[in-house]
Amino acid sequence: MKVEVVPPCSDWRAQFEAEANRIRAALADCCINVHHIGSTSIPNIYAKPIIDIVLEVADVADLDCRAPALAGIGYEAKGELGIPGRRYFRKNSAAGVRTHQIHAFQNGSDGAKRHLAFRDYMIAHPSIAQSYSDLKRSLATQFPHDIEAYMDAKDPFIKEHERKALAWRNKTQSSATGPS
Secondary structure (H helix, E strand, O other): OOOOOOOEEEEEEHHHHHHHHHHHHHHHHEEEEEEEOOOOHOOOOOOOOOOEEEEEEEOOHHHHHHHHHHHOOOEEEEEEEEEEEEEEEEEEEEOOOEEEEEEEOOOHHHHHHHHHHHHHHHHHOOOHHHHHHHHHHHHHOOOOOOOOHHHHHHHHHHHHHHHHHHHHHHHHHHHHHOOO
């Protein structure tokens, strides 16, 4: 699989919004929140041109029963795909190119919180986001046809900043609520 990292696109937000509306319509009351995540949700950074989505649902078992509704709008269900408690769905174009991916979690789960904290941290820290962008560009050049090596090489950066993002989020939330 070719590793493609492209310049920021002003249309990514609109692509997310359109897809979020399709997901909400397909899932109706099962869907609690639909969030744009991943590099396409972070302003001014390079990204693989795939819209990443966190879907929060009341009950993942109910979502499993509704997988045919997502199939009806082009998504393939892949189960947990290595992350306990997650349901992963992917959508490809007619040419077979990945366009969207859904990471579905129980509402308020650690998995959802982790993805949202990383996104929010990157948006709040543009210099770190730019470092992430630079890393991805470099790795895409280094591993142009090896997505696994590309992902493995990004992992230490992601893990480090995910940890920092969760601590930042906890500090931000506790300071917003004030002293007890």
